[in-house]
Amino acid sequence: MKFKKIITRTRIEALVVLLGVVVYIWRGLSLPAHYRVRGVPGPSVFPVILGVIMGGAALYLLIFSREEAKPETSPSGESRWRRLLKNPRFFLMWGLLIAYVFLMPTLGFIISSFVLLTAFIFLLGERRWYLGILIALVFTIAIYVAFARGLQIHLPLGILKGIFGWR
C-alpha cells in the first residue's frame, strides 16, 4: 500500500474531530464540583456521552473509511486544491465575506454592503462596470430603506454617521 493511500482526507478529518472530542470531554469533566449533586446526573454526563459517540464515529471513519474509489484529481490531473489555488475567485469570495462580517458594525452598513455587492457582482462575471456599480448602489439603498425604515431595524451607520446629519 502506498503512503498516500493511508493518509486520506477523511482520515485527517477524523483525526481533527478526535482531537476536538478529547478537548470537549476534558472541558466537560473539568466543571467545578459544586455543580454536581450526589445521585443525580450532573452537567457533565450528557457531554461525555456525546463525546463518546462522536469519538466512536470518528474512529470508525479513521479505520474503515475507503473512499478512494474516485481519485482526488480532475481529468487534467490536477488536485482539487491546486485547481482552487489557480482560481483566486474562491478565496476572494470567502475573504470578502469574512471581512464584511467583521467590519460591518464599524464601517457601517451602507459602505460595507456597497463594497461587498460591487465586488461580488464583478467577481461573478459582470462586465459592464456602470451596471455593476449601479445595481450595487440601488440595492444597498433599497435594502437599507426596507430594513431600517420599514422594519425598524437599527443598522450601523459607521463612519457615515454625522456626515449627512443622519441619526
Added chain:
Amino acid sequence: MFDNLIYGFSVAFTPYNLGVALLGCLVGTVIGVLPGLGPTGTIAILLPVVFSMPASSALIMLAAVYYGAMYGGSTTSILVNIPGESASVVTTLDGHQMALQGRAGPALAICAIGSFIAGTFSIIVLTFVGAPVARYAIKFGPAEFFSLMVFGLSTVASLTGKSIAKAVMSTVLGLMMATVGLDLISAAPRYTFGNPFLLDGIDFIVVAIGMFAISEVIVTAEELKAGVRGQIIKAKRIWVSFKEFVHCIGAIFRGTVIGFFVGVLPGAGATLASFLSYDIEKRVAKHPERFGKGEIRGVASPESANNAASGGALLPMLTLGIPGGGATAVMLGAFMMLGITPGPLLFQEHPDLVWGLIASMYLGNLVLLALNWPLVNVFARIMYIPARYLMPIVLVISTLGVWSLGYSPMDLITMGGCGVLGYYMRKHNYPLAPVLLGLILGKRMEQAFRRALIISRGSPLTFLQKPISLTLLIGALIFLALPFLLEKWRQFRLIRESALKEEA
C-alpha cells in the same frame, strides 16, 4: 374536531393572514424556481422578518414558503431541465422529455393537479390525526421523550447522506453545539470559555443562516458559469385530457401515500419521497421502459409525493415537537423564538396556532393552484434573474437578518464561521440538516435524559423498562443498522448473480 377546524379557518381568514399566506406562497414559488436557494435557507432568512408578526401569521407564512417551494421546483424541472429544489430532481427525467415532445402543458397540469391532491390529502390526514397523536404523546414521560428524540435523530442520520458515520457526526455536532451555554438544570456554564456571549448558548438561527444560506450562496457562486442559460420551453395550453388524468390517478394516489408516510418519518423528507415513489411507480408499471422518455406517470407520482411529504413532515413537528428535516427544524426554531414551547401540549395551549396553520394550508394549496396555473410561464422566467446579482444580495440580507437578532458583532462572526464550516461539510458529504436537528433538539433531549434519570434514581435501565421507550430505542437501532444491512444484502446479491452467470 370540526369546531377546531372552523376556529382555525376563522384565524386563517382574516385579511392580514390571507395576505401573509399569499405572500408566503409567492415567495415559496419564486425560491422554488430559483436554483441555488432552498426552502431551509429562505425560511431561516425570513425568521427575523416575521419576528414582528403575530405568532400565527408568522407560522402561516413560513409554512406557505415551505410548501410553495415544492410547487415551484417542478416548473423549471419540466420547462428548463434544471430542478429548482432537490425534491424535484426526479421530475426532470420524464417532465422535461414531455416538454421536448411539446407536451409541457399536460406535464405542468398534472403536476399542479397531483400537488394539489397530495397537499390537500396530507392536510386532511393532519387535521384528523394530529390531535389524537398529540393527546397520546402527552402521556409520555421524560424517558419516552428521550427515546423518541433518539429515534428521530437516528432516522435522520440513517436516511440523510451517503455515509452513516458522517451523518452521525453531523448529528452529534449539533447536539454538542446545544450543550454550549448555561446548563438549565444545574446552572453550570459549559463550554463558554469565559466568554459572556456564549452563556446564552449558540443561537439556532445564526447557525441555520450561516450553514444554509451563506454556504449555499458560495457553492452556487462557485459553480456559476457566465453565459450558461437553460432554454426555457414555453408551455402553451396548460391542460390535461381526461384520459390522461385517469391514467395518472393511480400514480397520484400511490405518490401521495408514499410521500406522506416518508414525510412523517424524521429525516426522510420530500427528496427521498420523490425518488422512492418514482422508483415504485416504475416497478408497478406495465411498461416500465416508457419511464424516462416522457411518461406522464413519472411526473405525477414524484410531484404528488414531494407535496404530500411536506405536509407529512408537519405532523411530528406539530404533535411531538420533533422536526423531520432542515426546513421543519427552522420552523420549530421560529416557535421557540416566538416563545412557544413545541411539543404535544401545543394543541391544547395554542389552538390558534395549530388550527390556524392547518386551515391556512387548505387555502394555501388553492392559492398555489390559482397562482401557478395562469402564471407558470412568468414564473419560469424568474430563472433568468442573473445569479451574479441575486447571490450577493442574499448574502447582505442574510447578514442583516442575523444582525437584527441582537445587534451583536459576535453573532455575525459566528454566522461567518458556520458558513465556512457548512461549506466544507457540503463539499465533503457531511449532511447539514442533522446539525440543525441536533442543535434544536439538544437542550430538550438532555433535560429529558436527566429528568428520566432523576426519576429512576440514576438507573439507566429506565429507558429499557418502559415499553414505549424500549420500542423506540430498538427502532432507532434498526434504522442505524439499516444502511449496513442493505449494503451487505446488495453485495450478497451481486456475488450470487455473478456466480449464477458463471454457472450458466
